[in-house]
Amino acid sequence: LTLAIGCALAGPLLSLVGVLGGGVHLVGDSSSGKSLAQLIGSSVWGDPGIFAASWDMTKGGLEIEASGRNDTLLPLDEIKRADPKRVQEMAYSLANGQGKGTMTREREGRAKLSWRLLTLSSGERSLSEHAAIGGNAAHAGAELRMVDVNAGTRTHRAFDELHGLAGADFHRLLTVAVAAHHGHIGSAFVEKLLASDDRPGLLKDFAGIRASFVEDNAQAGRVADRFAVIALAGEMAIAYGLLPWTPGNALADCQLLYGEWLSRVGSGNAEDRQILAGILDFIDKHGSSRFSDVNDQTPDTKVFNRAGYWKLSGGKQLYLFNKSALVEAAHGYGLSRIIKALEGAGAIAERGADRKRHAKKYRVPGGGSPWLYVIDPEALDGEGASI
Template sequence: MSTYEKPPSLSLVGEPQAPKAEKLDRPRYAVYEHPCTVESKFHKAGTWYHGLKQSGPDEKAIPIDNWICAPLTVEAETVNSEDGTIGRLLSFSHRGKRIEWVMPMEALAGKGDEVLKVLMGRGLVIEHHQRRQIVPYLASHQSPELVIATTSKPGWHESGAFVLPSRVIGGDNVRFQDSGRAANIFTSKGAISGWQTEIATHCLGNPVLILSVCCALAGPLLAKVGVNGGGVHLVGDSSSGKSLAQLLAASVWGNPGSFAASWDVSKGGVEIEAASRNDTVLILDEIKRADPKRVQEMAYAIANGMGKGTMTREREGRAKLTWRVLALSSGERSLSDHAAIGGSGAHAGAELRMVDVNAGTRTHRAFDDVHGMSGQEFHRTLNDAVSQNYGHVGPAFVESLIQQPEDLHSAFRQVREAFATEGSQAGRVADRFAIMALAGESAIRRNLLNWPKGTAVNACRLLFNEWLSTMGDGSAEDRQILRGIANFIDLHGDSRFSEFRHSGTTTVHNRAGYYEVDDGVRLYLFNKPGLAEAAIGFSLDRIIRALQNVDALAKVDNEKGQKRANKSYFMPGGGKSRFYVIDPAKLEHESAGR
């Protein structure tokens, strides 16, 4: 079996130098970092195979020396932190740049074509006729003493380092591992100073742009503070500036053209997109591209941070994709309005996980201050700027967090006080706006954002209060139930209800109940099926609780000292029936902001 030996590092000074050993034990592989003389023969730098060739059984074996490729070094053994699989850290040079790749050992099980494709694709110079020697060389290499961890997911690693495909921040003994063919979306261009001057400065006075940048910076803080993922959804007409805000957010981490994703994917696709941007930001453009029947399910998945379980051919569970991420979405419609196109009722939980932000009816549509330019000029200026400077602020922010740690829990509690709420559901949304504000203020303190102190908090608080004034501080499920009943009355008030006193003379198809006028107020007497239809998707007990919370049940019965939610009526034709008597005026406060 062939063995591998790496001779001592040789420095080329004048004539090539020879290794100490004049005779080689063959067969073996050797890597020469510099040109050298071996067994009185000149060898150029590279990975060599030193073997023996015998023409016939009686012929004497003669030595052969074949150049396989440029110097290809096995630096360390790797252990994947997610599944424990073993690999090798390979390195070589291409045009003066050091290239690394984590090769899984299972890639050597077959002919090794995938290994060759990756190495050649990354620039390793290979002798074509000797390419089949690379796999035996790697397979025969003894396990290196150095062992490092790898991960296939960007973001925070258990070692404390922050891993990106092209670099590791804050640690030397961990590497990013992928197939070698995935696109690197964490790229950079220009300089951080250019980004600050051309982009950050123009965000001042524009809450939507400030929020978008803060959203991009908040990803690394989620795990540190313990805030759940979720997102904000920029709502506005076409060409209002929503997409530009998303490009600014994407420029924090990479090329906006490739870092930003789209709603035009399956649920499994959005899971992959989220995992590939773990601990950063997920940009999803144009919700109209999403499947209306699946969009709320996708919003849940983004916020919950765990993908769907799958099985191997051996019927064993594969590791699920996981992530922690904030999403920055956009669209001409809200999430619930888009879901309604597919016939799906709004899920209160989905609305809380992807909250609407007004990016269409501000002073200049999505903008509040265009810095003395026209809206079109402002848009063009920023659009040009993000194509020239990107990918610096996010990594610099993480590097600063590692080098200059702070008590993030205490800082978050202080910022959170600016987002006052009473209800627990609105509180979770407030947490999201607060973590974005904290990210922005922390970046300001670290001189990464050239904004005055308080800029991030004020912008995030303004947009949160706008959301709160529209949605209210109460239960999202209550809002959905009350809105459904109010809409049902608006649609069917005179077709599926009739006046109770004249019910015997009026024919109503698919009756939902009756109405009666009490002191000038029309009250609606819902039967049980009608009430369930008006707030479809909720149990009767949950519907009643929502009505009771706003005192919308105008008449109830008292039986044995206990109130019932409905009231008994003697029917004009004889007999008795029970109805839920609803005052529609008590429902109006919920729908006023919609």
């Protein structure tokens, strides 16, 4: 709930502190409290029944909804209603803040829609899991623009404290409250912001909060920016007397949720994690059907659509990928990008004799000496354990 309110109040701050748009995606089982959090966030700006939106629309419709909520919040309920084939593209569009160029019936250019806001999404599946239903590989960029927050594993599923109420009573009380009282704090927050008119002070405050969100690469930095501006909005509303919370509460909650995200995805580059996880999954699925023992000089006639071979070395089973299978396993990343990720994880177990090539020639059953990429799956598992 703290995150939802901070998300809503952060909209007017984005352009002032130089943070790009993006979103937070609440992931949890049905009836865990995700929709209630969205109702609370929506109530910051208006009647939740009218202000809230849904993923069930075209990309063009989504752009219209976003532009109509510029500098505020776009709540999107139930990601399962979005088109799986386009959901990642829609996440990019929401974060980038610019619609697609169109033409009038007279073939004249129509002005592009634009916006800058945060999206508060929800669903029982993550963005990448929903995209996979349509056969699309997860895009690291889309996942960073719509970052997953677990909304089902707190003390009371999405909530830490029910204030002495049963879950159903807590939900009902807040639902009735926001139906009667809404649209107050958002406009009051903007009035206070305009009255203070202290851009240098605002930037200084943001820098101070941002410094408390630790990151080790630019991609995590983008997510840290988002949690930091949400925390800033909450702390400013407390200082303005608009929220009856203890100073520091909004910051502490955002740090907690950011820390949970960081520990879940692990450190390092998101594309590296996806490449390594893809190759490990490929081995799990096809290790016994598309690979055979490279030292067995009798060709294995049971292997169709061969991906390579395997060998035992030092108590480990290494997988010798041919080039096309390696690219297939990494879901369409280019070979040079795949090699970079494998090198970073220390997963290339053997190289050519000159040590300059990342592949090694092997004499294989049935004749021939192809170049094969020797992969240690244990190194992949060590890098991707938190995925």
